[in-house]
Amino acid sequence: MESYLEVAEKLYSSLYSRNKLSSKSNNWLNLLIRELKKEIVGTNIQLKFNHIYFRQGFKNETEIKFLSLDISLIPNCENKYEFILWLAGFIEKITAGGRKAPPAIKLNIPSEFIYLKYLSKTSKEWESKNKAEILSGFNSREFHDNYKRYKNFI
Numbered sequence: 001m002e003s004y005l006e007v008a009e010k011l012y013s014s015l016y017s018r019n020k021l022s023s024k025s026n027n028w029l030n031l032l033i034r035e036l037k038k039e040i041v042g043t044n045i046q047l048k049f050n051h052i053y054f055r056q057g058f059k060n061e062t063e064i065k066f067l068s069l070d071i072s073l074i075p076n077c078e079n080k081y082e083f084i085l086w087l088a089g090f091i092e093k094i095t096a097g098g099r100k101a102p103p104a105i106k107l108n109i110p111s112e113f114i115y116l117k118y119l120s121k122t123s124k125e126w127e128s129k130n131k132a133e134i135l136s137g138f139n140s141r142e143f144h145d146n147y148k149r150y151k152n153f154i
Helices: 002-017 025-039 080-094 116-139 141-153
Strands: none
Touching (some): 002 025, 116 141
16 A cells, blocks of 8 residues: 555645646546556556546446446545545556565464463463452442442343
């Protein structure tokens, strides 16, 4: 997601500084796709589809259906950080690649490292302390007074 955020910030700053973001979303969405193609050259991010074109009013949604994008939720471009987060999510949906998630740590732990004995000792000590605290809470005068007061509501 970090790489998508970086690309989204660059796109937002370039489009906002040139006053290309407007209320008519189909105009600047097409410009956004063109700018995105320029921005991702030389990175490991690639567009999933070569030709994405947003039509007037999104009435012909045949191209948009396979992308499953919700264009109605585009935030106002004046809200910089909200717009950048939306743009990063948009870029993530229409592209493939980017930074891969690191492998799970548990795969790198050798099988001879077993902490079961250590965990069982500490859990028994913790369990005995908690039992005493819980029982003392139920045996307290305050609990009995509250129980009698709310007994009819239960």
